[in-house]
Amino acid sequence: MTAGALQWAPCDAPGNPGAECATLTVPVDWADPDGPTLGLAVARRQATGPGTRVGSMVFGPGGPGDSGVERVVAGISRFSPEVRRRFDIVSFDPRGVGRSNPVTCSGDLLAQRPSPQLASQADFDATVAYNKRLRADCRARTGPVFDHLDTLQTVRDLDALRAAIGEAELTFHGSSYGTLLGAEYAETYPHRVRAMVLESVMDHSVATTREFLRSEAIAAQDSFDEFAKWCAGDSTCVLHDRDVRTVWHGLLIRARQGELEDPAKPGTRLSSADLVNKIAFRKFYTADYAGLAKAIAGMASSGPLPASPTSVSPLPPSTPVFCTDWRLPVHDHRQYASLVDTMNRTAPDLPFLLAIQMTAACLGAPTANPQGPLAARGAPPILVSNALHDPATGYPWAVSVARQLGRSGALLTYEGRGHGSVTRGPCMEDAVDGYLTDLAMPPRGTRCPAVAS
Template structure:
């Protein structure tokens, strides 16, 4: 999602029944004011008025708007419209229910996922369920967070080198929060997952479902888990895939776990290349080649393959080149990319640009309390991450933590309490680069007797369609509520 530059119009808060707000969320570095406890239950009378989404190149999807309160603690106050989309079950006679997909990110557009196609689900799921998703508040068509393009361009380097840098980042974050709040409107202070849980229940009611069938992926698992905690008896079935563990209490523990799972994916890549004749780096010291690229990127001498003539920064080499391939479990593609970069002609040393953060940083800041006291503590955290992930410096989680410095957190971390919920399927790859397998084990344990862990013995971010074993287990659970035996593990399918 690209940032919107220089947008100054104040997005309106939609009245009930008006058209959904359009526009793209922008890359922001911010956080949210603490909100009062959210107590209200969504009304069951909201009606979704479906119409074709309007993209003739991608027919079959229907769109609607769902009116919800800006702040569920004050349900009679201002409202906003959430953008919603669905694709109906391909076999209406065999339809089970609506299944709501919780998008990841944070900041992914669920509407875009549905409109573009829902290939992430098996044919059996698409046959038996209306697949529904939405843009979470502050994202896409749901009153997107909007900030000054000029101010965004002034973002300090995320790599802090002194207490002065730390203080400058804190001051910048305060200025940006104030700007984004003024341009976005009242919803800016109510973007956290606890509010979105109430939105999800309002969507369930508007769909006419007595109980919710839900599939959450990555950041969407936080929404699913907290829904099960808030409304355990309103859950029919729930799949949590590539799981966020919101019980990780401290900044150090959060960053250590993220660094460890990222390094695990790098180690798996090195091991694969040593044994794969078709690896573009086979027979070479993969780690030495990679460290050479990091050094060239640090000097501004590595050309960005997507932007000829411009330098690729070290953070972008790690987060955009390596991590994207880890997400896809595309080891062959990563080896080819590294070989191409290694053989490229060095650029004259030049400054590299500051990478943009994900488009919904304020949503992350509202859910994660990750305080850092001062530069000394920051430097200690960076050193710890570099020890845990020596091949992957500048990982995105430390940048996100820096982006949230000084931001209040409306929905801070806590252990789950959803023991009254029915069985919930927790799905994870053993080698997930972003949401590590230990997080899935932890969440399944927190769910107690409700948590059923399904393990994919392979790689990548996402697992439910990785081979017939995974698909069959998920299909049987969603359609027939047949829970796989505890401890079920599925073999890795051949990867590239």
């Protein structure tokens, strides 16, 4: 792959001019480089200060399932003005996502997903059988790339992209699930890294299903606790004079009974799992506590719908990407029930978090890239950034990844809330900008104060 491999042209994006798009051809299976190929959708925005341009920086999107192309086309506001001035920002849709041979499955079959609330061994067996049927359907509709979706394949795609944009060394910013891509790139090609920011960090060394689920539950519950603490102490919270947990648990009861209306879809019922993951958890991502309080107050004051069973929302088609990267075995219903109990005791305010739903969705799936300790020997300094109160990638994961990187890892702590932190105030921006542009690593142990959301 060479720089000439990419033919840039303006993206078809009315209202968002300036982005350029291209297609990078890569093998479906890097173990068979002369075999079938697929086209990876790529996009870039050129540096706004060409006279001070450092080079290209590749953004690794999260999810799994986020489109890097859409992020670039939309304007890359997640990066500071200094980074946008000094770097071409390049991203891509990972294989199986967006415009890069997306995973395609039967909509009807996706809508039949069993509830993660498995009450018996028969329910457990039915879920395993459903997963097998869904994988066969998705494979038939998606094509051969379906069997090659793991992050180690995407690492090879990323290295091909590095070469195609003409960079001898990679400058990379990975966010959330994109940090797994960055970490495994540094492990595979440590001497091809110029600079790397891992923001909101996945810890792929978490070895067991119980450890994974418990750590996810701890992070989510911490965000609920922060929300409740904020509401009790801030008179602008619309629930300031009420017990937030009491109101919230009232909504959970109504949702379990099928009586809670979805505020986004009048007349339809909101399940307890969707109340947790689509209402609360999404607000935790941006630390929009005021917005969450308003949403809770609005639902609490709404009239009940006639009691009726609620449906389970389909998981994203990109779920197979997660399944191929995480080996989370559950042997039977008894063990599954024990795991659910562990999560509910760890996060009593947030039953059936997405993590247990993903675990159920991966039952019986093969894992090409299972967890293991990170060893990026020979890599240059890598900046690991995390909020202290991150609902999805808890702070202990960032501490663990920085420790695994050893001399190569430096942890930058944002003492605030939310998922994502690198532009939260001048302290964070200056530390990240100085590292990316001048390779000036902030002092070890740097902590930046929280700023108002």
